[in-house]
Amino acid sequence: MDTKKVFVHAKWEVKEGKSETVIQLMREAAEKSSQEEGNLFYKVHQSQTDRNTLILYEGYANEAAVELHRNSDHFKEIVLEQVVPLLESREVILMNQLF
Numbered sequence: 490m491d492t493k494k495v496f497v498h499a500k501w502e503v504k505e506g507k508s509e510t511v512i513q514l515m516r517e518a519a520e521k522s523s524q525e526e527g528n529l530f531y532k533v534h535q536s537q538t539d540r541n542t543l544i545l546y547e548g549y550a551n552e553a554a555v556e557l558h559r560n561s562d563h564f565k566e567i568v569l570e571q572v573v574p575l576l577e578s579r580e581v582i583l584m585n586q587l588f
Contacts, residue, residue: 494529495555496584499545502577508540514572515543521563522547527554541577555583 503511515533522531529548536542549555558564573579 492551493585495549495552496586497545497547497549497555497581498584499547499579499581501543501545501579503541503543504575504577505541507575508535508543511543511572511575514567515545518563518567518572521561521567522558525554525558525561527551527557 501511512533512535519531519533522528527550529550530546531548532546534544534546536544547558549558
């Protein structure tokens with residue numbers, strides 16, 4: 490079994506006037522995601538200079554935990570179905586810690 494931790498860095502550009510809606514939706518998504526087996530943390534940040542830029546930083550015990558997250562009902566229903574349509578762009582980077 491792969492035990493290498495996986496970290497996710499996501500940069501979202503929210504459509505003008507939609508940031509408060511996205512933040513409210515992400516409160517629920519973060520709460521549910523933090524309770525998943527294998528989740529180490531789930532943090533949502535907002536840029537100090539551009540309120541429409543959100544950065545998500547997530548940690549997972551391994552690849553299986555990332556897949557569990559991506560296949561969860563709350564990820565599909567909240568993030569994919571409700572949040573993604575409110576974004577101008579979405580960049581997601583999966584990372585492994587080097588040191």
